[in-house]
Each structure stands twice: as structure tokens, then as C-alpha cells.
Amino acid sequence: MSSLGPYTYVTLSMQSDEAPHVGVSFYTPRLRVSSGLLLSNPRPFLEFTSHEAHVHISTTGAGPVTDADLAIAREIFNAAARYLADCERLHADQSATDKAATDTAA
Template sequence: MSNLGPYTYVTLSMRPDDAPHLGVSFYTPRLRVSAGMLLSNPRPFLEFTSHEAQVHISTTGAGRVTDADLATAREIFNAAARYLADCECLHADQSATDKTATDTAA
């Protein structure tokens, strides 16, 4: 398996007659995730930040919170829960493998 090390990758693709496409990939231990409420124009936000990039997610059009905003927030929550579960599972598997390798070498 190749290990490139930590990085943040940002791309912007623009083609004639198409909407721009922005891609942001975080592969870094320096990733910070935060959420809060903007007070000047009350609305919730979710933010992913590394040294190289920032991604802010908030409600549609900075207006009233809509049913679509709630559906998106639930999708984010469910995806984050799945990400956590997958990370915990892999971490447990890797820890067990490391312990087996250490016990075998001893």
C-alpha cells in the first residue's frame, strides 16, 4: 500500500457552458472540524479547516432554515456517524493486528 503522507488536495474545474466544480480532499491530522451559530444573521454552520483549505457549510441562501436544510443536516450527521463507525472498526482491527504481530515477535 502506498503512503503519500498527510495532505490537503483542492481542485477547481471550469468548462465552458458547465457549472464550476470544486473538490476538496483532506488527508491530514491537522484537520479541524467545528460547528456553531453565526450571531449577526442567526444561522448554523459546519466548518472543516486545514492549513491549506477551509470548507464552510451553512443553510440555504442564509435565510430561514428550510426542510431541505434539515434533510441536508441529517445526511451530514448520518454520514459522520458512519465515518466514525468505520474508523473505530478499522482502528480496532489494526490494533489487534499490531498486538498479534508484537506477541509473535516476542
């Protein structure tokens, strides 16, 4: 199996008469994730940052928290929980495979 080294991939697509599309893919251990509350205009935020890109997520129109904002926050939470569960399961599988290979080689 071939794999690339760590990287961040950012694209911007612009077509006439269409809204721009920005794509950001993080494949790096240097990814930082943070969240907090902006105090100047109280609203929550979530950030994903690497050396190459910065993604900032906040409430609709950077305004008061709406029912739609709560729904999106729940979707992010549930997706992150699934991502964690998949990472933990794959890590455990890989560790077991590595241990079996080491035991067989010994």
C-alpha cells in the first residue's frame, strides 16, 4: 500500500454565475483543533488549523445561535464521535496485526 507523507490540500473552484467552492483536506499530524467563545460578540467557534490552512466555523451569519446552528453543532459532534470510534477501532486492529506479525517473526 502506497501512502503520501502528511499534507494539507486546499482548492478553490470558481465558475461564472455560481458561488465559489472551497475544499480543505487535512492529512497531517500537525492539525490543531480548538473551540471557544468569542467574547466581543459572544458566539461559539470551532477551528481546524494546519500550517497551510485555517478553517473557522461559527454561527449563522456570525450572529445569535439559531436552531439551525444547534443542529449543525450536533452533526459535527456526532461525526466527530464516529471519526474517533473508527480511528480507535482501526488503531486497535493495526496494533493486533503488528503484534501478530512480530510474534510470527520471532
